C-alpha cells in the first residue's frame with residue numbers, strides 16, 4: 001500500500017521543495033497530493049515535479065485554507081479519494097502587508113540582540129491583517145484555523161486502528177508568546193498577527209498530541225529558518241527579486257554566525273523531510289524541529305524546546321473547538337439562505 005502524503009501550500013517555496021525531496025527519495029511508494037488555492041499554479045508545480053519524476057503519483061486538490069467552505073469540500077474530496085492519510089503537512093501560510101521597521105533594524109544591528117534579530121525577525125516586523133468573507137481574521141484563518149478544521153474533518157482517516165499518522169506544521173522562529181493572547185486568539189487588536197498565528201500552531205500541536213496520540217495521530221512543529229520565497233520577498237517590496245539575489249553573499253556571511261539562514265527552499269524543507277523519516281512515537285511534543293544550515297552549507301535538523309505549556313494549549317484547543325461549532329452553525333445558515341434565494345429565483 002502506498003503512503004498518502006498531503007501538503008498544503010505545495011505549489012511554491014518550502015512546500016514545493018518538500019514535495020521534490022520526498023519524490024527524490026521514493027518515487028514509487030508515495031501518493032502525493034498537492035493542496036493549493038490556485039489550480040493554475042498547482043498544475044505548474046505538478047508538471048515541474050513530473051518532469052523530474054515521470055512515474056510519480058502526484059494529484060491536485062483545490063484548497064483555500066482561509067475559506068471554511070473550501071476546507072470542508074476539500075476534506076470531503078480527500079475522504080472520497082483515499083482510505084488512508086499517512087502524513088498531513090500543514091504548510092500553507094501568509095504574511096500579508098508586512099512592515100519592516102528600518103529604524104529598529106539599524107538599532108538591532110548595533111545591539112547585543114543582533115543574532116536573535118536575524119534568527120527570528122523579532123522587533124522589526126509588523127503586519128496589517130484583513131477580514132475574510134467568513135468574518136475571520138485572514139492570517140489566523142489561513143495559517144491556523146483552516147488547518148485545524150481540515151484536521152477535524154479528516155479525523156476518520158487520520159485516526160485508524162492499528163495505524164499511525166503524522167501532522168507536521170510549518171511554524172516559525174517568529175512565533176512568540178508575547179504576540180499571543182488567549183483573549184484575542186485571532187489577533188484582532190495587535191500588530192503581530194503572523195507571530196501570533198505561528199505561536200498558536202505551536203500550542204495547538206501540543207494539544208493535538210494530548211488528545212490524539214492514543215488514537216495513533218501525532219503532531220510536530222518545524223521551523224524552516226529564513227528562506228528566500230514569495231513570502232519573504234514581500235517583506236521589502238521596494239527590493240526586486242534580483243536585489244535579494246545580489247544580497248546572497250551578505251546572507252552567506254551572516255550564516256556563519258546564525259545557522260538559521262537556510263536561504264533556499266530545499267534547505268528550509270530539511271526538518272519537514274527529516275520528520276518524514278522518523279518514528280512519530282520517538283518525537284518530543286514540546287520540541288520545535290529546526291532546519292539549520294551550517295556556514296559550510298551542511299543541512300541538519302535540531303530540536304529546541306518550545307515556550308509552550310499544557311494549560312495554555314488546552315485553553316486554545318477549547319477556544320478553537322468553540323469557534324469551530326460557531327463557524328459550522330454559520331455555514332449551515334448561509335447554505336439555507338442561498339438555497340432559499342435560489343428557490344425564489346426559479
Ligand SMILES: NC(=O)C1=CN([C@@H]2O[C@H](COP(=O)(O)OP(=O)(O)OC[C@H]3O[C@@H](n4cnc5c(N)ncnc54)[C@H](OP(=O)(O)O)[C@@H]3O)[C@@H](O)[C@H]2O)C=CC1
Pocket residue numbers: 008009010011012013014015035036037038041063064065066067091092093094142170171172173223224225226227228229230231232
Ligand atoms: N520563508 C521563510 O523564511 C519562512 C516561512 N515560514 C512558513 O513556511 C510556510 C511556507 O511559506 P514559504 O514557502 O516561505 O512561502 P510561499 O509564499 O512560497 O508559500 C506559501 C504557500 O502557501 C500557499 N497559500 C497561501 N495562502 C493560502 C491559502 N489561503 N490556501 C491555500 N494555500 C495558501 C501559497 O499559495 P499561492 O502560491 O497561491 O500564494 C504558497 O503555495 C508558511 O507557513 C510560512 O509561514 C516560516 C518561517 C520562515
Ligand SMILES: CC(C)CCC[C@@H](C)[C@H]1CC[C@H]2C3=C(CC[C@]12C)[C@@]1(C)CCC(=O)C[C@@H]1CC3
Pocket residue numbers: 095117118119120121124125171172173174225226232235247250
Ligand atoms: C541587508 C538587509 C536588507 C537584510 C534584511 C534582513 C531581514 C529582511 C531579514 C533578517 C531576518 C529575517 C527573518 C524573517 C524575515 C526577513 C528577515 C527579518 C522572518 C520573520 C520571515 C518569516 C518567518 O516566519 C521567520 C523569519 C525569521 C527571519
